[in-house]
Amino acid sequence: MAPKFGTSGLRGLVVELTPDLVRAHVAAFLRACPVGTGLYVGRDLRDSSPRIAGDVITAARAMGIDVTDCGATPTPALALAAMGAGAAAVMVTGSHIPADRNGLKFYTPAGEITKADEAAILAALGDAGTAARPGALRTHDAGPAFVARYVTAFGPRALAGRRIGVWSHSAAGRDLLIQTLRALGAEVTEIARSDRFIPVDTEAVSDADRAFLREQAASRSLDAIVSTDGDGDRPLVADASGEVVVGDVLGQITAQMIGAEVVVTPVSSNTGAEAGGAFARVIRTRIGSPYVIAGMEGASGRVVGYEANGGFLLGFDAEGPAGPLPALMTRDSHLPIIGALVAAGSAGLAARVAAEPARFTAADRLQEVPTERSQALVASLRDDAVLRADVLARLALGSAQGIDTTDGLRITLDSGRIVHLRPSGNAPELRLYAEAESPEMARAMVTAGLETLRQILQ
DSSP: OOOEEETTEEEEEGGGSOHHHHHHHHHHHHHHSOOBTOEEEEEOSOTTHHHHHHHHHHHHHHTTOOEEEEEEOOHHHHHHHHHHTTBEEEEEOOTTSOTTEEEEEEEETTEEOOHHHHHHHHHTOSOOOOOSSOOOEEEOOOHHHHHHHHHHHHOTTTTTTOEEEEEEETOTTHHHHHHHHHHTTOEEEEEEEOSSOOOOOTTSOOHHHHHHHHHHHHHHTOSEEEEEOTTSSSEEEEOTTSOEEOHHHHHHHHHHHTTOSEEEEETTSOTHHHHTOOSSEEEEEOSSHHHHHHHHHTSOSSEEEEOTTOOEEEOSOEEOSSSEEOOEEEEESHHHHHHHHHHHGGGOHHHHHHTSOSOEEEEEEEESOOHHHHHHHHHHHHHOHHHHHHHHHHTTOOOEEEEEOSSSEEEEETTSOEEEEEEOSSSSEEEEEEEESSHHHHHHHHHHHHHHHHHHHO
């Protein structure tokens, strides 16, 4: 997989993210985008991340840019620190993809880069150049301010009496998540900390991980189990029985809890946002936080964004139960975790989820599928109604009532269920999403759909 920009920045195989390539992209970013007071740098816990972060720092200092090294820290904590200082930022992370891959996420002082910024960076690739004076280097712990953000908003007794498990694995923000929940009054049990990197995809939770969560919930008598992906910008939440609460439902619950009026979310999120009638307006976008951010910037008022992976963007200065919760225009995992737990109250997460419209999503992907093959298959299904009908018949899903090509191919069926195919923007994967009236049916649709797609591709 040659390094390239996708919906989350630059990604590629570690062996191809050479020092020269990393420095060239960082230099292009610094030339093409606002830098403000300097550059903040953070990283996840992959073995390759310290080296790549060093390449980022070297490139920036060579251009005369002052650098603040935040070390291993979750992406939203880095973004909060950088934006608070009026600085740009680069996060070294491959998010949820395997450890043999890595990447860079770029932030201006205003937040995540836009698609226009991405184009400007690519256009600026070339000789990095050097400055007469190397930039200064200092270190900073982004954690305390990030924890304080949620304690201020929710209060030190917000989760008193709750027994919460934190599946730490190799998440960059595992310690901060534990600190935050304890500061909110919860009794926290750490689960399965790992010294090796584990790729956790919060949008496509594996059967093995689901079984693990159910086992942990049963053996520990917990009220919930929470976790994040590798760089801490996507939440993973399971209820007292260990059943995963999907990310878009977390988004709906959190948006309601903080009084949002406008929701911006990709087409891959479930349609409960519209069905529930809780919001004045729901805006649908392509998949990826840059598109969600663009949709939020085009709206006004009490606007939030969220994705099916659970990442939540706060676009207005909100008020939590105990104090202010300032806007944070980057994907965050802490807010939907805390927001859902607080909104659930003593009744528990399962009861709060049951109060939402009965629309549930599931997703998974075929890995190591070249992007061009995925694109060709999706184009064939889009353009060939006979082929499309044949595939739906093989899946016993009924007939198509409408298609949406906003991002990939989204098919609404006569039953009201939905199937959605999309080539990944940053990995050699073909993703399949399903929406149905129950979690079990959505997962069954994904399982059967992936097997059918695998046979077609072979």
